[in-house]
Amino acid sequence: MLKGQNFRLTHISHATYNLHTSSHHSCILVAAKLTWLVYQMENAPKPPSDIKEYLENLFGKMAPNSTLCVICRLPLDYKLFSMAARGKVAIETCHKNPRLHNPENIGFGHRECNIAQGAKTLDEFYQWISEILVRAEYKKYFIIQMNSHLSLIKKTFCTHFNTILKCVYFFFPLTCPIGNSYCNFLNSIS
Structure with missing residues (x-):
């Protein structure tokens, strides 16, 4: 249990997670994975030690400044979230395969990158982009x-x-x- 919190997440562990779990468990793990990624962005606040320990037990050791856009692979800055308060979203959750919703498939991306990927998987998107670049010489x-x-x-x-x-x-x-x-x-x- 997370200290000082009114909820329990200890019943969900990385060891018991699989793709066939209920959508509720999958969504909880996706939220935890996104939290783990946020704490590793440039300029992100430090997580409380109990949350850090919990997230690292699920997904591995955190490395500062290591969260990259799932699509373009450039670093993501925590400060970009503040743009949403002014009506301009700069970071979105995105999927390597838009048809799957699980922790291995989820991450953050620049809004423009996510829009460009659209409904394509990352492999389909990269193939599509490379064909455009070839045609454009x-x-x-x-x-x-x-x-x-x-x-x-x-x-x-x-x-x-x-x-x-x-x-x-x-x-x-x-x-x-x-x-x-x-x-x-x-x-x-x-």
């Missing part, structure tokens, strides 16, 4: 962007490194450890 765009960034990095690095080597070679021409041939090489690629 996202991969081609990504490769072009990466090549552009790498070219800029190479040019910047070589220019600065070449300048340093020229200074070293100018002041210490006989003791330059890399010699004139390396400096000539750098001049040829910059």
Whole structure:
């Protein structure tokens, strides 16, 4: 029993839970799982020790700042719940498979992510998104962007490194450890 509370949840344990339990038990465990996830969000309050112990006995050790959006896998911040008070929901409960309601299938997600997933399972959603990206030639765009960034990095690095080597070679021409041939090489690629 949770200390100081007027209700009992001790009759439900992780060891006795299975998918064939009554919907009441399943809903209680879903609520407990969501509570466990909330306490692990960024900026979440610390749970009272008896609640923490109870939840960890059901679902495992809590790790601060570890709750991620079920869909996009980005961290969720507890402060996003406050947006609901102003009429804008930012976090929703979501399901890996919208047709199942149990603790293994439930989590939190960004509202936009949950809307995008719709009635699809996560696997169906990821497949759908990947097909859209292929049709939109996202991969081609990504490769072009990466090549552009790498070219800029190479040019910047070589220019600065070449300048340093020229200074070293100018002041210490006989003791330059890399010699004139390396400096000539750098001049040829910059």
